[in-house]
Amino acid sequence: MAELFRMEVEVQSAIITEGLLALEHGSSETAKLQDLMRATHSLKGAARIVGRNAAVQVAHAMEDCIVAAQNSGLILSAKHIDTMLRGVDLLVRIAQVSDEQFAAWEARTKSEIDGFLLSLSSPASPDLDALLGQVEARLPITGDTTRPSGSKIIPESSSTAEPSETAARRSAGTSRMLRVNSDNLNRLLGLAGEVLVDSRWLSTFCNEMVRIKKQHQKLLNTLELLSDSLAHVELDKRSVGYLTELRSRATGIQRAVGEDLDAIERFDRRLGSLSTRIYQGVLDCRMRPFLDCAHVFPRMVRDLGNSLGKSVKLEITGESTPVDRDILDKLKAPLDHILRNAVDHAIEAPAERVRLGKHEQGNIQLVARHSAGMLLVTVSDDGYGINGDELRQAVLEKKLAASEMISSMSEAELFEFLFLPGFTLKKAVSEISGRGVGLDVVKNMVKEIGGSVRITSQAGQGTRLQLELPLTLSVMRAILVEVSGEPFALPLARLDKAVALAKEQIQSVEGRQCFALGEQYIGLISASQVLELEESRHGDEVAIIVIGDKTARYGLVVDRFLGEQQLVVRPLDPRLGKVPNISAAALMPNGSPILIIDVDDLLRNIENLTAGHRVSQINRSDSAEIAQTRKRILVIDDSLTVRELERKLLGNRGYIVDVAVDGLDGWNAVRSGNYDLVLTDVDMPRLDGVELLKLIRKDSRLKSLPVMIVSYKDREEDRQRGLEAGADYYLTKGSFHDETLVRAVSDMIGGIN
Numbered sequence: 001m002a003e004l005f006r007m008e009v010e011v012q013s014a015i016i017t018e019g020l021l022a023l024e025h026g027s028s029e030t031a032k033l034q035d036l037m038r039a040t041h042s043l044k045g046a047a048r049i050v051g052r053n054a055a056v057q058v059a060h061a062m063e064d065c066i067v068a069a070q071n072s073g074l075i076l077s078a079k080h081i082d083t084m085l086r087g088v089d090l091l092v093r094i095a096q097v098s099d100e101q102f103a104a105w106e107a108r109t110k111s112e113i114d115g116f117l118l119s120l121s122s123p124a125s126p127d128l129d130a131l132l133g134q135v136e137a138r139l140p141i142t143g144d145t146t147r148p149s150g151s152k153i154i155p156e157s158s159s160t161a162e163p164s165e166t167a168a169r170r171s172a173g174t175s176r177m178l179r180v181n182s183d184n185l186n187r188l189l190g191l192a193g194e195v196l197v198d199s200r201w202l203s204t205f206c207n208e209m210v211r212i213k214k215q216h217q218k219l220l221n222t223l224e225l226l227s228d229s230l231a232h233v234e235l236d237k238r239s240v241g242y243l244t245e246l247r248s249r250a251t252g253i254q255r256a257v258g259e260d261l262d263a264i265e266r267f268d269r270r271l272g273s274l275s276t277r278i279y280q281g282v283l284d285c286r287m288r289p290f291l292d293c294a295h296v297f298p299r300m301v302r303d304l305g306n307s308l309g310k311s312v313k314l315e316i317t318g319e320s321t322p323v324d325r326d327i328l329d330k331l332k333a334p335l336d337h338i339l340r341n342a343v344d345h346a347i348e349a350p351a352e353r354v355r356l357g358k359h360e361q362g363n364i365q366l367v368a369r370h371s372a373g374m375l376l377v378t379v380s381d382d383g384y385g386i387n388g389d390e391l392r393q394a395v396l397e398k399k400l401a402a403s404e405m406i407s408s409m410s411e412a413e414l415f416e417f418l419f420l421p422g423f424t425l426k427k428a429v430s431e432i433s434g435r436g437v438g439l440d441v442v443k444n445m446v447k448e449i450g451g452s453v454r455i456t457s458q459a460g461q462g463t464r465l466q467l468e469l470p471l472t473l474s475v476m477r478a479i480l481v482e483v484s485g486e487p488f489a490l491p492l493a494r495l496d497k498a499v500a501l502a503k504e505q506i507q508s509v510e511g512r513q514c515f516a517l518g519e520q521y522i523g524l525i526s527a528s529q530v531l532e533l534e535e536s537r538h539g540d541e542v543a544i545i546v547i548g549d550k551t552a553r554y555g556l557v558v559d560r561f562l563g564e565q566q567l568v569v570r571p572l573d574p575r576l577g578k579v580p581n582i583s584a585a586a587l588m589p590n591g592s593p594i595l596i597i598d599v600d601d602l603l604r605n606i607e608n609l610t611a612g613h614r615v616s617q618i619n620r621s622d623s624a625e626i627a628q629t630r631k632r633i634l635v636i637d638d639s640l641t642v643r644e645l646e647r648k649l650l651g652n653r654g655y656i657v658d659v660a661v662d663g664l665d666g667w668n669a670v671r672s673g674n675y676d677l678v679l680t681d682v683d684m685p686r687l688d689g690v691e692l693l694k695l696i697r698k699d700s701r702l703k704s705l706p707v708m709i710v711s712y713k714d715r716e717e718d719r720q721r722g723l724e725a726g727a728d729y730y731l732t733k734g735s736f737h738d739e740t741l742v743r744a745v746s747d748m749i750g751g752i753n
Contacts, residue, residue: 005050009095012039013088014295016062020088021298024081025313037066043091055094062087082306085299185285189474192282194568194587196275196475202268209261216257220250283472287322290368290377293331294319297339301364304343311361312347314339318368323375324472330449331377331469334442338379338465339364341439345425346383346463356460358382374451375471380464386425386457388414394425415455416549419443442467447600449473450493476569478586478596480562481545484533487594488558489567489586494599496546496553498561503540506618508647508658512610513618515544515555522546524555529616530605531581538618547599554606557618569596581605616672617658631749632656634673636666636680636692637710646679646710646741653742653751663687667695670702676749682711682722690725697726706748710741 019036040063047055062084069076076084223246230243298314305312323331347353347362354360367378392406395417406414417423421440442465446453451469470476470493478489479498497517506515506524514521524544528536536559545556567586572579583598609615633655635646647657658673660666664686670678678696682689689709696702708729709722719730729744 002050005046005052006095008046009043009055009091012043013092015039016088017085017299018295020081020084021302023076024078024302033066033070037063037070040066047091047094052094055091058087058090058094085303185282186474189279189282189286190568190570192275192279196279196568202264202271206261206265206268209257209264213254213257213261216250216254220247220254223247223250283324283474284322286325286472286474288325288328289319290321290323290328291316291319293323293328293335294366294368297335297366300336301339301343304340305347305362308344309349310343310347311350312343312364313361314364314366316366321368321370321375323368324474326473327375327449327469327471330445331467334445334467335366335377335379337439337441339366342379342381342383342463346381346385348383370471373471375467375469377467377469378464379466380462382462385459385461385463386415386418386455387459390425391415391417394423398423411456412454415457418455419453450476450491452493474569476567476596477564478567479545479564480594481527481543481558482560482562483527483531483558484536485559486533487562487588487592488527488531489565489594489596490545490547490599491596492564494547496548499544499546500561501542501544503538503542506542512615517546517553517555520553522553522555523610523615524557524618525606525609525615526618527556527558530556530602530609535616542618548603552603552607554603556602556606567594567596614668614672630654630656631676632658632674633677633679633745633749634658634660634666634669634675636660636663636669636678636684636689638662638681638684642681642710649741650745653746655745663689663692667692670696670705671699675705677745678705678707679710679745680707682709682713682718690721693722693725693727708744708748 016036016039019032019039022032023036040059044056044059044063047053047059065076065080065084227243227247294316298316301312301314342364343362347364348356348358350360353362362381362383364379364381367376367380369376388411391414392409395401395406395414396403400417400420400423401409419439419442423440442453446467446469449469451467453465453467455463455465457463477492479492479495480487480489482488499517501515506513507521508514513524515524516522522544526536527545528534536557538557538559543558543560545558546553547556548554565588569584570586571584572582581598581601582595583601584596586594586596588594633650635643635650635657636659637643637646638661643659643661647659651657658669658675660669662684663680666678666680667687680689680692689711693707693709696705696707706728707726708731709727710731711718711722712732713719714732722730729748731741731744
């Protein structure tokens with residue numbers, strides 16, 4: 001009974017809160033007062049049944065206020081609304097107290113509460129507020145929901161508890177509610193998803209049957225040609241009989257295959273439709289109206305606005321939009337941060353709004369809708385908007401980008417800084433904001449579930465923030481790829497592009513292989529290296545998946561694309577712990593398992609490999625024929641101009657040229673690569689050319705590797721120092737104007753055949 005009481009308080013408190021806020025915003029009083037009367041009366045009766053007399057007294061006092069407003073013409077002021085909202089919070093807290101705690105508490109406070117009730121002279125009396133304070137002060141501590149007696153309402157804790165089934169009040173009297181364990185529902189959804197995926201196997205079988213039918217038709221055509229060619233040949237009766245029987249059986253088989261194929265296709269359509277309806281039906285059971293998440297926000301926005309001296313109204317559109325329970329649960333915190341930012345940062349004070357020609361009451365709109373198979377949640381306000389100049393100045397002060405880069409950024413690129421951890425435009429920290437964690441939380445949640453977030457703003461007119469999220473986390477669209485002979489799935493929502501390039505389009509810049517995507521160069525890394533699998537060999541065409549965001553994008557090189565597929569996501573056994581680079585698993589239509597790649601984990605590992613200069617070359621071991629005809633050279637120089645000049649000079653003569661940006665980068669490259677010659681400068685950061693030479697000569701595998709020093713230092717002592725360190729050739733950079741460099745390289749390792 002106590003559990004049922006808690007559920008009823010959750011539902012009825014949401015109705016009371018909605019009604020009180022509607023009254024405050026000038027809604028039709030008669031209908032709303034009647035709704036409030038029914039809700040408080042129901043709570044009073046339910047509290048009496050379970051013996052929660054304190055709740056009975058609070059509900060009764062609230063009921064008296066409502067009756068006075070109905071019958072005595074009492075106008076409910078903002079103070080009345082505030083007090084009754086506190087009463088709603090108090091009823092929720094009383095319902096959450098355990099029976100053991102409540103019995104002891106009630107025994108201590110019963111006489112005091114009775115005395116206050118007797119002293120109530122009228123519903124307009126402040127005695128109700130005093131009663132709430134006394135009851136609240138003596139409630140047992142039940143976690144973060146408590147508040148000291150007489151304290152100011154703090155917006156963070158003023159909202160009502162979320163009802164477990166707010167939809168019940170929408171459908172009361174029209175359908176019977178049934179409580180189902182969420183684990184059972186998830187398991188049922190997983191099975192329904194597997195049925196949906198498995199049903200598609202018949203389509204593959206039908207395609208194979210069609211192929212067999214076509215092959216059999218070719219056989220029939222061949223028999224017809226054979227019959228025509230033997231028409232002028234005299235055959236014995238047995239041969240004629242065999243030929244006739246063969247044609248008859250082949251025709252019969254073709255007819256039977258066609259009939260069976262038609263039957264299978266009809267069954268495939270029925271099974272596909274049935275499995276889709278089953279899956280959709282189970283999925284609908286997981287769906288909850290958007291209002292279940294959003295119903296607490298109007299109260300929160302109102303209380304927060306009042307605490308800041310602002311008048312703010314929240315309008316919600318799309319309350320009945322169905323949302324997956326998991327998505328809805330994850331939406332609560334981000335939307336809370338967004339709305340708090342809107343009230344605190346965006347909405348102006350009433351006097352300022354009037355001066356700007358706006359209505360003194362700020363307006364925030366929260367809209368939820370489905371679009372193109374995604375859930376779109378939009379929060380927009382009519383406040384200040386984002387000042388681009390202030391944002392650029394903040395980025396510059398925090399040294400997040402160079403001034404030249406900031407000035408050339410588009411508005412969309414500039415707004416991305418707002419999502420960085422610790423980034424804020426507020427000058428002072430308050431209880432509500434100023435620490436720069438709000439939009440960071442939003443970004444992390446959106447990335448976690450495979451969505452996206454976008455901000456648009458117009459200075460002085462307002463800001464609009466849109467979340468684009470998947471409808472459910474149980475099924476995902478994925479692109480299937482092969483890496484080292486094994487299939488893997490990557491969520492389509494987390495990918496930027498999938499491209500296939502000819503190997504000739506792969507370039508080497510700053511010691512890294514990359515390719516041009518529009519105006520940006522995307523660094524390449526082999527998926528087999530990141531996943532720690534056997535190194536893959538690639539043909540003339542390279543399959544690339546582009547992942548990451550605008551600040552860091554990478555080209556993940558896979559063996560080949562296997563197509564796009566809808567997969568039912570199955571979590572890994574928790575006993576496995578966190579599997580590196582893997583988030584979950586799924587079953588293919590043929591029943592074989594496939595691992596789903598964790599893109600965030602993958603990106604972290606790529607960044608670690610890149611930072612440690614441990615990225616291996618794509619196809620660094622070329623075919624034997626290429627290896628025999630083309631020599632590979634490593635150019636090490638901290639000057640971009642010199643590196644590119646040497647690379648072009650030697651590349652134009654047919655050599656394969658890789659570059660490294662300094663001595664340490666060159667040392668990492670020479671150990672992981674297979675080079676015929678190293679060209680190095682002397683003066684370089686982190687590790688100079690002479691020290692690099694000493695390391696090479698000490699390595700048993702590299703000590704015979706030819707090394708040429710190319711330096712501006714042309715004094716004899718500099719030349720002697722380089723040769724003593726182990727250089728095979730010393731060349732000054734002033735010789736670049738002629739063919740000296742190319743001739744020297746050709747003399748050392750030979751030319752290109």
